[in-house]
Amino acid sequence: MVQVDRKWIQGTLTGKLRLVSGLHVGGRPSSADGVLITPFVRDQGGRPFVPGSTLKGALRSQAQIAIKSVVDGTNGQIWACDFPDSLEDKSLSFCLRDGSDSRPCTVCNLFGSTGCPARVVARDLNLLNEWSESLMQHRSTLGVSRTLGRGVVGSERRIELVPPGLDFGFEILVSEPLDWELGLLLWVIERLGEGFGLLGGGRRLGLGRVKMELSEIAIQRLAGGLSIEADTYIARPTTPARGETEPSKEQELIGIPKPSTDDMGAVLYYCLKLMEVRATQADAGEIGKLLSSEFGLSKRRRKELGLPEKVSELLDEMVRDNKLHKNYLGHYSIPAGYIHQPASRPSEGAEPVRRHDLDDFREKCKAALHRVLFEGAEAADGA
Numbered sequence: 001m002v003q004v005d006r007k008w009i010q011g012t013l014t015g016k017l018r019l020v021s022g023l024h025v026g027g028r029p030s031s032a033d034g035v036l037i038t039p040f041v042r043d044q045g046g047r048p049f050v051p052g053s054t055l056k057g058a059l060r061s062q063a064q065i066a067i068k069s070v071v072d073g074t075n076g077q078i079w080a081c082d083f084p085d086s087l088e089d090k091s092l093s094f095c096l097r098d099g100s101d102s103r104p105c106t107v108c109n110l111f112g113s114t115g116c117p118a119r120v121v122a123r124d125l126n127l128l129n130e131w132s133e134s135l136m137q138h139r140s141t142l143g144v145s146r147t148l149g150r151g152v153v154g155s156e157r158r159i160e161l162v163p164p165g166l167d168f169g170f171e172i173l174v175s176e177p178l179d180w181e182l183g184l185l186l187w188v189i190e191r192l193g194e195g196f197g198l199l200g201g202g203r204r205l206g207l208g209r210v211k212m213e214l215s216e217i218a219i220q221r222l223a224g225g226l227s228i229e230a231d232t233y234i235a236r237p238t239t240p241a242r243g244e245t246e247p248s249k250e251q252e253l254i255g256i257p258k259p260s261t262d263d264m265g266a267v268l269y270y271c272l273k274l275m276e277v278r279a280t281q282a283d284a285g286e287i288g289k290l291l292s293s294e295f296g297l298s299k300r301r302r303k304e305l306g307l308p309e310k311v312s313e314l315l316d317e318m319v320r321d322n323k324l325h326k327n328y329l330g331h332y333s334i335p336a337g338y339i340h341q342p343a344s345r346p347s348e349g350a351e352p353v354r355r356h357d358l359d360d361f362r363e364k365c366k367a368a369l370h371r372v373l374f375e376g377a378e379a380a381d382g383a
Contacts (some may be wrong), residue, residue, distance in 0.1 A: 009228070011182055012218045013172040013189075014017065015235075017050070017125060017199075020209035022137060022161040024202040025054055028333035037160035038201075040136065040160040043124075047131050048162050055170060056198060059122070060111040060195040067106060070373060077372055079182075081105040108172070110181065119175040120185070126169035128296055137161050159202060167296075182217070183369030186362055215260070217358060233358040234260075242312045259296075264314060265323070267295060272324070272334050277342060282332045283294060 025048075027041040040048045068081040081095045081104075095104040104116045111119025140158045143309055144150065174185065189212045191197060198208030202221055215235050223229035259266035271290040277284045288311045291297040316322045325333045 007176060007178050008219045008221045009176065010220050011174045012176045012216075013174075013185065014084050014216045014218075015170055015214040016128060017055070018169075018211045018213060019162060019164045019166050022202075022207045023050070023162050023210070024048055024139075024159050024207050026159070031241065036157045036317040038157065038159045040162060043126070046133075047341065048136070049126055049127060050125035050168050050200070052124045052172060055125060055172075055309060056120065056122040058192065058197050058199045059120070059172075059188050060107060061186070062182060062191050063107050063111070064195075066188060066191060067184075073098035078106045080107045088211075096347050102374065110184075116340070119139075119177075121173045123171045123173070125170050126163075128167040128169050129291070130296075135163060135166075137163050139202065141205065145154045161207060161322045164209075177219075179365050180368040180372045182219075183367070186214070186365055187369060214358065214362075217361060223317055231354050232281040234362040235358040256296050265318065266293070268315065268321075270294075270310075271335070272332060276334070281329075284315060287311055287332075288314070291325070299311060 008029055024038075024039045025041050029038045031037065041051065049368070064080045067078060070304050095108045095116065105112065108116050110118070111121050112120075132173065138158055139161055140156065142156050172185070177185075192199070193211040193213075195209060199210050200208045201209065213235075217233040218230065219233075220228050220230045222371060241301055259270055267286065268287065271287050271294065272282050273292070275286065280286060293309065315328070317331070319326045322335070325335055327333075
């Protein structure tokens with residue numbers, strides 16, 4: 001019996017992109033003293049960011065290469081067209097070349113092309129770390145003549161690059177995905193992390209090595225009638241790899257794993273337990289510092305996550321709910337015997353979100369991709 005894949009309304013893949021090497025994504029160039037200067041692209045606040053189109057282009061390129069490496073020809077369910085230099089190049093096969101091919105290739109169907117709307121959208125990637133302009137690095141290059149074997153006058157160029165070790169948050173949306181299509185995206189993300197692809201410019205200088213760490217996949221489908229069925233697949237907490245720092249004594253004394261920022265009640269509870277271990281007074285200012293140092297949540301990031309502008313507002317709400325005590329000095333403490341329980345507050349008329357293990361779902365999607373690629377299974381439009 002042929003296994004069929006489910007068709008979802010939308011899938012959202014979120015996580016962080018870590019720089020393994022320096023990264024350069026060019027903004028508007030300028031010239032000074034005959035030297036062409038290409039700055040890193042920045043947002044309105046002056047912080048570097050990675051345009052979503054840059055990430056999408058890297059994913060598309062890897063999807064094209066990956067499919068062509070295992071699929072020969074264009075008659076299967078999964079195939080990839082060529083990279084044409086011009087529409088007049090008849091020796092290549094690419095989508096909608098003469099207007100008669102109504103079926104675009106897998107890559108064009110997902111990432112879009114002329115006459116084929118994109119189903120994959122990558123949002124701009126914002127920097128997750130605290131930023132200082134002193135972190136920005138510079139690299140100078142000079143064009144070299146192959147015939148003369150020396151530098152070409154007037155070819156000097158200077159570029160800005162963000163150093164390795166910093167993280168950018170990514171969010172990728174895909175419309176109406178089948179399980180095997182999610183498997184293809186997951187495969188491509190893994191290829192980028194394994195060094196098969198590079199991001200941004202300056203690749204001949206060794207720039208653009210990244211690692212994408214997926215933390216969550218949220219998918220939706222129609223259940224009965226017009227009701228929405230939602231599932232969220234979350235990555236397991238990572239264990240320290242060999243050579244990495246083992247859990248500290250204070251983390252053992254806290255007695256609970258470090259939570260993710262999708263449950264701010266658990267995050268504040270963890271911070272208060274940490275301050276108990278350190279024997280420090282827990283006020284709003286000190287907790288705000290922990291949110292920055294322990295969880296990387298700057299004021300800007302807290303706004304992006306929809307948190308109150310002041311941490312004290314959320315703390316006072318927990319006091320009103322009898323989850324915290326607050327004395328006349330403004331110091332907070334955890335009531336004896338209280339254990340934080342994640343609150344589940346589904347909106348009226350909406351189905352509750354079900355949480356599952358991300359690794360299991362990843363393997364399921366990749367198994368669906370393997371079936372379609374190598375076993376000739378046909379993925380249904382809907383199941």
